[in-house]
Structures are given as C-alpha cells and as structure tokens.
Amino acid sequence: MADRLIVIGGDAAGMSAAASARRRDPELEILAFERGPHTSYSACGIPYFVGGLFDDADRLISRTPVEFREAGIDVRTRHEVIAIDLGGRTVTVRDLDRGSESDEGFDQLVYATGAIAVPPPVPGVEVCEPVRTVDEARRFRTRLEASGARHAVVIGSGYVGLEMAEALVLRGLDVVLVDQSEQVMGSLDPEIAAHVQDAAEGVGIRVLLSTALEEVRHHADGSARSVLTSEGELPADHVVVATGVKPATGLAEAAGLTLGERRAVRVDDRQRCPGLEGIFAAGDCVESWHRVLERPVNIQLGTHANKQGRIAGVNATGGDAAFPGVIGTAASKICRYEVARTGISEREAREAGIDVVCATIEDRTRAGYYPGSGPIWVKLVAEAGSGRLLGGQIVGVEGAAKRIDVLAVAVWTGVAVGDLELFDLSYAPPFSGVYDPLLTAARQTTKAVRDG
C-alpha cells in the first residue's frame, strides 16, 4: 500500500510541499488540511486589493482547492488539525463546518501552520477587523466602499502597516500611522527609514512615532470610533492592526516538536524536525538559518515558504534537497518610493557584535538627462578590515528596489566591496548613470573600510 503524506496548513509552504511530493511520487496519498476556505493565496497582495489596484480578490489565490484536487492532492479546507500523535502517527482533525472530529493516519507529515497575528495588549484591539485572509480583505474593502468613513488609523509601521496606510489613502481616507518605535520600518537603519517616512508623508499619511497605543474605542455596534494614544485621541472609522506576527506553534508544541531559540519550529536544512523520522516543517512557523548572522531566525515571507515547502516535499518522498538558509532580503513599494534590504543592517551588526563599516550614497536611478530619473539612496554594510559585504539597503523611485538582488548575490557569495566596485554591471541611460549607484556605493564603502 502506498504511503500517506499529511500536510497541515494549505498555504504557500504546505501546498508547495504537497505539490512537489505529488510530482515526485504519483502513488503517494496526499492529504492536506487547511483551517480556512482557501489555499495558496498571496497575503502580500492584500494591501493592493484593499487600495483598489485590482478588483477581483480571487486573483490573490494562486491555486484553488479544486485545482489541487484535480492534480491529485486531497485538500480539505475548513478542516483544522487539533492534535498530532507522533507515536501513533495520527492527527486529529476537526471539520469546522460539521463540527465533527476524526483521526487520520500518516506516514510522513509536513507541518506548515504559518504565523498568527500578535496584537498589542491594550483594550479594544481584539475587536479590530482583521485583514489577513482573502475573505477578511474582501469584507474590509466592502465596508470601506460602503461607509462614509473619513478617518483611519494603522497601528504598526512595518511593511504591511505602511502598505495598508497607502491603500487607505488611495481610498480617500485621512490616515494616521502610529508606532511606538522612533522610526518606521524597524528592519531598516534610521537614515534609510527616514526616506520611507518622507514617501508616506508625501501622500498625506500622518506618521506618529514614539507613540504608545493605549486603547481602541468602538461604537456600540462594534465599529471603530477612535484610538487612544500617548499623544492623544485619534478619530478612527477604521483601525488596522499591523504590529507583527509570530509562528503558529501551539499544535507543534503540544505534540512535542522542538522549538528553537526564536520560538519557531526547529528544523534542519532538509526541513526535518530533528530526531523525528518523516516529520517535516516549513514556512512562517519554522526557524531558518541566517547565513550572515550565523544563527536561526524566523522570517515570515512567501518566498521562503515556497522554497522550504518544496524542499520538504522532496525530502518527504525520498529525495534529498537542502534549504541553504536566508539573508534577510525583503522589498516593498511605499508610495512613490521602492525600498529593499538584504543581509544585515548596521543596527543588526551592532547587536550581533559584528564590527562593520558603512557608507550611504545618494544618486539617480537613470542618467540625469533621461526622463523619469529620480533619487536613489544606497547604504552598504561591510565587515571592517576585510570589506566583505554583509548587507545593503536601498530606497528610491521606480527601479530602485530590485537592485537589492544584486547585493543579495554579492552578500551570499561573500564579495568584498572593493571588488564589487569594479564589477561589470550594466549601463544604459534609461537604467543608470555610467556608474551604477551600487558601484558608487561600493566605492564609497571601500574608502570607508580603508580609512577604518
């Protein structure tokens, strides 16, 4: 009889695992359980749907349960796995629509439960409308369009908070972005984050930093009324909470899977749960190895989830694939600027006790005479002494963000800034000046390294 693979979680990691297992082993029985009604949707795309950049929320779904079933993967949506018996090799599943429970046996298991929101612990937050799933986004947008709302408050100034703030501005609302931190986007160094803040303020978002959230107040019908902060009360017809997420590990912990130092599921580079034969985990719920920091991290990103899921699927079907780790690459578009980072920031270097030298340059995205040329700032972080590139941050107009991948490959392969300075990067007036901003940044950083 063929083996049976059970996948817990029907989003990027889980369904990538199921799909790669399916491709590799036509005999394998594959069962995937997903608590929600959808599979494999792009949470990253939700702010653009809310903002009205496109109208059909179904486009967020890259592959439906029906499509997976047609491909031979038995996906059961609205089914929540509530317990894992590692010894007995069964999971207990609750059918959320019928309320019934059943046990299902497995030979291999992929744990891919994703992440859950971590709202700030203040009164009234729990009543705020969530906007994390396709259906929540659809409902939120319908309410936005129906209401005569004027004021919105977004709590949290990370990528998602900023993207949602922009979406609400596009919807014609007055938007206040509140964060207790001293800067937006804590993953960036302050001088780069300042440009992102400029971009947000440039479209009218009011950015309130160093501001503590104290309470979210609601009308009797449950709709938002105002947000109470350390800087006063803000009227709010809509409140979006985007203060971050944490790995969904409750089920894993109860079953006896090991959590790592970042409180995410510990896996080896084959996505195996150490010491547990045939048990894999992947995606937002696991730890990944950070190649620059040389320690585990927990990063919620679809790109890692897809790769890790695929690798788990390969290894669950007798293959041998390794996930090589991450270097913290991320990108976003915030109003008129694109922003991206890779490797480690100056702050992360300091916190990790790594001695670095940095330089930041301002340049143009195109030749000065070419239409559409605009500002770009590049910050490089290099190891003191060796000049090895350890990280980069970029902010600027169109054409800025994807340059981060050039730095990502350089960080990944251990290039020194003094070498990068002379690399054969492309030049044409529509794309850069004769020295690409990255080369200019490498040159300035090389000088800084040399000057100690």
Add this chain to the structure above:
Amino acid sequence: MADRLIVIGGDAAGMSAAASARRRDPELEILAFERGPHTSYSACGIPYFVGGLFDDADRLISRTPVEFREAGIDVRTRHEVIAIDLGGRTVTVRDLDRGSESDEGFDQLVYATGAIAVPPPVPGVEVCEPVRTVDEARRFRTRLEASGARHAVVIGSGYVGLEMAEALVLRGLDVVLVDQSEQVMGSLDPEIAAHVQDAAEGVGIRVLLSTALEEVRHHADGSARSVLTSEGELPADHVVVATGVKPATGLAEAAGLTLGERRAVRVDDRQRCPGLEGIFAAGDCVESWHRVLERPVNIQLGTHANKQGRIAGVNATGGDAAFPGVIGTAASKICRYEVARTGISEREAREAGIDVVCATIEDRTRAGYYPGSGPIWVKLVAEAGSGRLLGGQIVGVEGAAKRIDVLAVAVWTGVAVGDLELFDLSYAPPFSGVYDPLLTAARQTTKAVRDG
C-alpha cells in the same frame, strides 16, 4: 619640477584618467588633448536626444573643458595628437583651429583615443550624415525638425541602430532597419533577439534582415535620396549608419604601441602598455580581459572606459589599481522592451568550444494581479556538468533589464544555477511573482543540466 601627464583623448577614459590623477597628485601637470570641441559626453544618450526625450544637448556633456580647467586639468579641445615619440617622450599636437603644430613633452602618457566608425564599403555611405558627437547630433536633429522628411533608413541593427530607429519613429518618420545578419542584435541569441525585433516592429519599424546594403544614393545637394539593397530600393530622406566601430589605433600603431589579437591596444591589468614605462591606455581603444571567455576582447562601453581611465590615472600617479576584466554585460531599452545580456551567449559558447546547457523561460515582471505586470524572458547559459552560470540574456517590459546585474554578479563569482535557484532574492508583488523570474530560470536550467 613636477611630472607631466599627457592624456590623448578627452572623453570618458581620458578624462577619468586625468581626473583621478588630479585627485591623487596635486603637483602633477596634466595636459589633455581632444580633437573635438567637447569633453566627457554621453554618446549613449544621443538617440534619446535625437528622439526628443530631452531638448538640451548640453545635458549630454557630463563635464565641460572649463570645468576641467577649473579643476586644474589643462584640457585643449580641437587639438589633435598626430604623433607620439615614445623614445623622446613627446607628442606632436596639431591645433585644428589655427592649423599650427607643436611638440609637448610628457613623463606619463594615457592613450585614450576611443573608437571610430566602420561604415560598410559601399558607394555613397561616406556622404551619410554622422551622428556620433554632440554637435553632429544637434545638427542632425535640427535637420530632422526642419525638413519635411518622411523616410529614414538605419543601417545596422545593434543597440545603436535600434535606438536610432526608435528615435526616428518618435520623430514621425517611416523607418526601415536594414541588416545583413539573420537577426537583430547579434550579441543576443536568436530566440531572445526575436523579442527585440517584435518590439521594434511593434512601433512600426520595418526590419529587413538578411539584406545586403548596396549603395546609398544622394541628391545633388548631398542629402540622402534612397538606399539600394539586395531587397530593392528604399526611399530615404535620412540614412543613419550604425554598423559598428573599431578601436582608434592608427596613432598607437605608428608610435609602436603593441596591438593585441583583437587589433586593439594591448594593456595589462594595470592599463599599462607592456614594456613601456609610464605609458597607459584605456577605454574603447584597448583590449580588456573577458573573464568567462578567458581571452582579450574589445568592447566599446562607457562603463569600462570610465573604470579603466580611473585605474590608468591611479597607476600613472604611483598607485596600484587593477582592472579585473569584463564579462560582456550590456543593456538597452528598445521600444516597449528592455533588453540586457551578461557573460556569454549560447552562440559565443559554441564558437569558443565551451560545452553549455541552456534554458529559456517566459514569466511576468510583477505578480499577475499587480498593475503593469508584463512579459519577461530569461535565458541562462550554464556550463555542462558543473552547472556554473556562464551567461544570461533578458528581454521584457519595464523592470526586466536591470535584473541582468544579478546574473552579472553570479557569473562573476562563479555561482552554479543549482545554487542560484535557492538564493534569497527579494519578493514583493510590484516587483515579481513569489519566485523571481531569475530563480525560475535557474531552476529550469538546473533541470536541463541534470538531464544532460
């Protein structure tokens, strides 16, 4: 007494050399001779000026003779060096305005004469209006705007020919692009070049391939009348010849500088002319080391000229800087597509006897639901067996071309496609699907390598 550096050629390489020498040695006397009236102009920008994307031709000039003089560099425009006496360490200079000649002594010499056009050897071509310098571009544009011209023919379908053809379309002309080759852009493999041809034809350019030029006919006043080809006679009020250039080495050869196998000035990695103390060369007139082909090449590109010039200037002033070579990176925007290449093409690999495996993918530049998403094609060339990335070609809508730099770093550092597939490249819906097209291309190429 301070040393005296003479620079022959006042464009990118020569003036980069002069500028870096000036920065390093405030005492040095620096004399730069330029045959034309301008210094350091962007030849790459000329098609955009001709096309009317900007109106002030002076913007093509990155630094004027006056600015150089203010920086302590004695630039003499309209001065042509007509002989070099290496033994006597003098050059003979002709003042083109006065017609006088004089000898000037030097301690160090930087030879940076650039390249000269190679028109096809058919009758009438020599009468065609050149569009290589700022003044020629200005005159050409004035004639374009003044005339009631309807027809233009561009000879040569490389980057410059295509860019000029597009510029003439923007000016409202019917444009025919003629090339004797079977494809446009011979530096690309045919299946990638086909997309570039599509883009050109998409704006109405008629592309005549496998077509031999036989004669350019002119009116009695010297203005163009028609172009005679193997496919018939084409009416032509304007004819632009863009069939390539060759290194300007006449003066070097006469002086006894050594030319290499590509008939360009031979230099070592310090930009020194071997065996000649204090004699340097840089830019379009020299050979550069191709790191993938592992042989010298001659590539005319401002980015190399700038770097090599700077390095010549450093070494001419007692420093020690090395030019690490090139990998054939280039980019351009052709109508609605951007196009770029790095490393070697499949054809170059075949010609060099390198056993390679290739894959080409079609993808989207952004997430499917994000506005402005469009096609992108990526071709990767990997060494058979090892899978080491040896080259890449990209064509697609906005956001396509600059991705080539990611591949350039990967080629430069010797990354295998099987590793590249799992690199931590950025993901956000405005910039790519969850798998960047480069990762997808790497994956397909990895499979091709594995399947042999």
